Amino acid sequence: MNSDLLLPGSTKSEEQHRREICIAGRWMYDRGYIVACEGNLSVRLDDGRILNTPTCMNKGMLAPRDLVITDLEGRHLCGDRKVSSELAMHLLVYRMRPDVQAVCHAHPPTATGFAVAGRALDQALLPEVIVGLGQVPLVRYATPGTPELSAAIEPFVPHYDALLLANHGAVTCGPDLLITLTRSELDALIDEAVRKDRARR
Numbered sequence: 001m002n003s004d005l006l007l008p009g010s011t012k013s014e015e016q017h018r019r020e021i022c023i024a025g026r027w028m029y030d031r032g033y034i035v036a037c038e039g040n041l042s043v044r045l046d047d048g049r050i051l052n053t054p055t056c057m058n059k060g061m062l063a064p065r066d067l068v069i070t071d072l073e074g075r076h077l078c079g080d081r082k083v084s085s086e087l088a089m090h091l092l093v094y095r096m097r098p099d100v101q102a103v104c105h106a107h108p109p110t111a112t113g114f115a116v117a118g119r120a121l122d123q124a125l126l127p128e129v130i131v132g133l134g135q136v137p138l139v140r141y142a143t144p145g146t147p148e149l150s151a152a153i154e155p156f157v158p159h160y161d162a163l164l165l166a167n168h169g170a171v172t173c174g175p176d177l178l179i180t181l182t183r184s185e186l187d188a189l190i191d192e193a194v195r196k197d198r199a200r201r
């Protein structure tokens, strides 16, 4: 088995989930979706446990042992490191969406440009994104890691698998890590939409 691949599905050993989060972190880093200590990833394990990336580490250079396990209330269960300040946002999604098995937060540069400009990725603007992902609404600005950010995203979580956070970045979720990561490829979808739009002119 190629150890650099993400396997579809969410029924995997904890060891495999740990490996795959590290692969996904490298993938985001290689595409410039995160730099330095930005971004975070998580996966739902069994028994309401959540496997999270730690704070203050480059997510492109994680080892499986760096990851931290919490429960759905954010209580630390396993791991030497501290969890990210965005943990509350991840846990909110898991609590509201029993179908979600993975959550990804990154700063894809083009999508983040839309978020900074205060623009959602909607039908009129980018039809190809809508086909690939559905509407991507813009959530009003709130400071990362605060209850205000959780409150801002809460109304959107039941209805969308990808959100733009104003002046900040993107959050995606899905039934496994592979699909969640693919949904975070917002920049590729936007580039494709722009290419097609130019070709039509």
Ligand SMILES: [Zn+2]
Pocket: 038, 039, 105, 106, 107, 144, 168, 169
């Ligand atoms: Zn961020």
